Amino acid sequence: MNDVSARFGAPAMETDTAAAEAAAARQAQLTKPAGSLGELETLAVRLAGMQRRERPRVDRVWLSVFAADHGVAARGVSAFPQAVTAQMVANMASGGAAISVLAASTDARLELVNLGTVAPVPAHATIRDAIIAPGTQDFCAGPAMSAEQLDLALGEGAAAVERALANGAELFIGGEMGIGNTTAAAAVACALLDAPSARITGPGTGLDADGVVRKRACIEQALALHRHHLSDPAEVLARVGGFDIAALAGAFATCAQRGLPVLVDGFISTAAALAASRLCAGAERWFLFAHRSAEPGHAAMLAALDGRPLLDLGLRLGEASGSVTALPLLRLACDLHDGMATFAEAGVAGG
Numbered sequence: 001m002n003d004v005s006a007r008f009g010a011p012a013m014e015t016d017t018a019a020a021e022a023a024a025a026r027q028a029q030l031t032k033p034a035g036s037l038g039e040l041e042t043l044a045v046r047l048a049g050m051q052r053r054e055r056p057r058v059d060r061v062w063l064s065v066f067a068a069d070h071g072v073a074a075r076g077v078s079a080f081p082q083a084v085t086a087q088m089v090a091n092m093a094s095g096g097a098a099i100s101v102l103a104a105s106t107d108a109r110l111e112l113v114n115l116g117t118v119a120p121v122p123a124h125a126t127i128r129d130a131i132i133a134p135g136t137q138d139f140c141a142g143p144a145m146s147a148e149q150l151d152l153a154l155g156e157g158a159a160a161v162e163r164a165l166a167n168g169a170e171l172f173i174g175g176e177m178g179i180g181n182t183t184a185a186a187a188v189a190c191a192l193l194d195a196p197s198a199r200i201t202g203p204g205t206g207l208d209a210d211g212v213v214r215k216r217a218c219i220e221q222a223l224a225l226h227r228h229h230l231s232d233p234a235e236v237l238a239r240v241g242g243f244d245i246a247a248l249a250g251a252f253a254t255c256a257q258r259g260l261p262v263l264v265d266g267f268i269s270t271a272a273a274l275a276a277s278r279l280c281a282g283a284e285r286w287f288l289f290a291h292r293s294a295e296p297g298h299a300a301m302l303a304a305l306d307g308r309p310l311l312d313l314g315l316r317l318g319e320a321s322g323s324v325t326a327l328p329l330l331r332l333a334c335d336l337h338d339g340m341a342t343f344a345e346a347g348v349a350g351g
Contacts, residue, residue, distance in 0.1 A: 008154065012256035012282035020049030023056070029342040039310065043288070043330060044337035050261040050286060051170065055338045058171045058261075058330045061108040062164030063320060064251065065092065065099060066157070068115040068243035069135030070180030071144065072222075077183040077215040079206040082135075085179045086119035092177070093124035098317055099175060102324035109167065113156060115243040117178075130156045132243050135178075139187065139222045139240045150238040150246055157250025161258060171330070173263050174251050174272070175320025176244040179205075182295065182318075185271035187219045187240035189297050191230040192274050193304060197223070200297030202267075204316075233278035241275070248272030249279065256283035263330065265323040266293035266315060270301045277305060288330070291315050291322035 023045045028034060035041065047056035067089045073082045091097045092112055095104070103110040112127045118134050121127060132152045136144040145153070157174070164172050178184075182204030189200050197219040203212050219240075223230070226239040237246045248269055253276040255262045264273045264287050277283045284305050291311035292298060302309065310326045343350055 008253045008279040010257055012280055012285055013259040015049035015285055016052040019052050019054055020045050022054040023048030026054060030340045031343055031346050031348050037336060040333040040336060043333040047261060057334050060168050061171045061173060061327060062167060062169035063103055063108045063110045063173045064113055064160040065175035065177060065320060066113045066115055066244040066247040067117060067177040069118045070178055070184050070242045071136045071138035072140060072183050073180035074138055075140060075218045077218055078179045078204060080179050082179045083119045085177060086117040086121045088177050089114060089121050093126050098321045099319040102321055106324055106327050108324055113160060115153060115156060115247060136242050140218055143239050144241055145238050147238060150234065153243040153246035154250030157247035158254040161251050161254040161260060165258060165260060171263055172255050172260050173320050173323045174248045174269055175265060176248060176268050176318055178242060178244045181242050181244055181268055183215055183219065184240060184242040184245055185268040186297055187222055188236055188245060188271045188275060189301055190219060190223055191236045191240060192278060193300055195300060200300060202295040233275050237275055245272045249275040252276035253280035253283055256280050256286040261288060262286055263288050263290050263323045265290055265320045266318060267295040267298045268318055270298060274301050274305060290326035
C-alpha cells in the first residue's frame with residue numbers, strides 16, 4: 001500500500017492556537033456567566049482554531065455523499081435488497097431522500113458521487129459518476145477490493161475535498177449510501193479496534209435478531225480470513241471496507257491535511273474517520289462529531305477518537321443526515337460568538 005502511504009502519510013495540519021486563544025478570550029468577555037453556553041462555547045473556540053480566525057463561520061458547507069454497493073450483501077446481512085442502493089441515489093438526486101430535504105433546508109451544497117452500484121444509476125446533474133466497479137467483492141471470500149481500487153476510492157474522497165475548497169467551503173460533511181455498508185463499517189471498526197464483532201455490530205437498517213447473528217458471524221469469518229493483513233489501516237480498508245467508506249476516509253484525511261473542519265456523521269462515517277486517523281496522524285483534531293448513533297459499536301469508536309457528539313436522537317439512517325441535522329447548532333455557536341455584546345460594549349458590570 002505504498003501509494004496510499006505516499007498520498008495520506010503526511011500528518012494533519014496544526015490548528016491555530018492563537019486564534020483559539022483569542023476566541024476563548026472573547027467568550028470570557030461576552031454578556032453571560034463564563035461557561036454558561038457549554039458546548040456552544042467550546043464549538044466556537046475549536047472552530048476558531050481550525051479556521052484560523054477569531055470569529056469562525058460555517059455558512060458555506062459542502063456535502064459529498066458517496067454511493068457504492070458491497071459484495072458482502074450477498075450474505076444476507078441487510079434488511080434491504082441491493083437494488084435499493086441505485087434507487088436511493090436516484091431518490092436523493094430528485095430531492096426525495098432525507099439528506100436531500102436536510103441539505104435544502106440548511107443550504108448545504110450537495111453532490112452525489114457514484115463509485116459503483118450493481119444496478120445502473122440514472123444520469124442527473126447532482127450525480128458525479130466516478131465508477132470504480134459495480135461494487136466490492138464479498139470480503140468473506142477474499143479482499144473487498146484491490147490496492148488499485150482502494151487508491152481510486154481514496155482519491156475520489158480527496159478530490160471531493162478539493163472541490164469543496166475550490167468553492168470556498170468552511171465545513172465539509174461526508175455521507176454514504178450502500179446496502180451492506182454497516183457490515184463493512186463494523187468489520188473496519190472491529191479490525192482497527194481489535195474488538196469482537198459482538199461488541200460492534202448491530203441491526204443496521206433493521207435486521208431481526210437472527211439477521212444480527214448472521215451478520216456478526218460473517219464479520220468474524222472475514223476477520224479470521226484476513227487476520228494477517230489487518231495491522232495496516234489501508235489493508236483494513238482494502239480487505240473488509242467498501243468504496244464509500246474508503247472515499248470517506250480519503251476525504252477526512254485530506255480535510256485534516258488541508259485544514260478544513262469536518263462534521264462527522266454516525267456509525268459508518270465514524271468508522272471512516274477512525275481509518276483516516278490511522279492513515280493521517282493527528283487527523284482527529286479536525287473532526288467534530290454530529291450525533292451518537294443507535295448502533296452499538298459507535299460508542300467504542302467515539303471513545304477511540306475522543307469524540308463528543310452534539311446530538312443523541314437515536315438516529316441510524318446514515319446519508320450524513322445526522323451531520324446536517326446538527327449543522328444549525330454549529331451556526332448558532334458561531335452567531336452567538338460573533339453577535340453577542342461584550343460587557344464593555346453593553347455597559348454591563350461584571351466583565
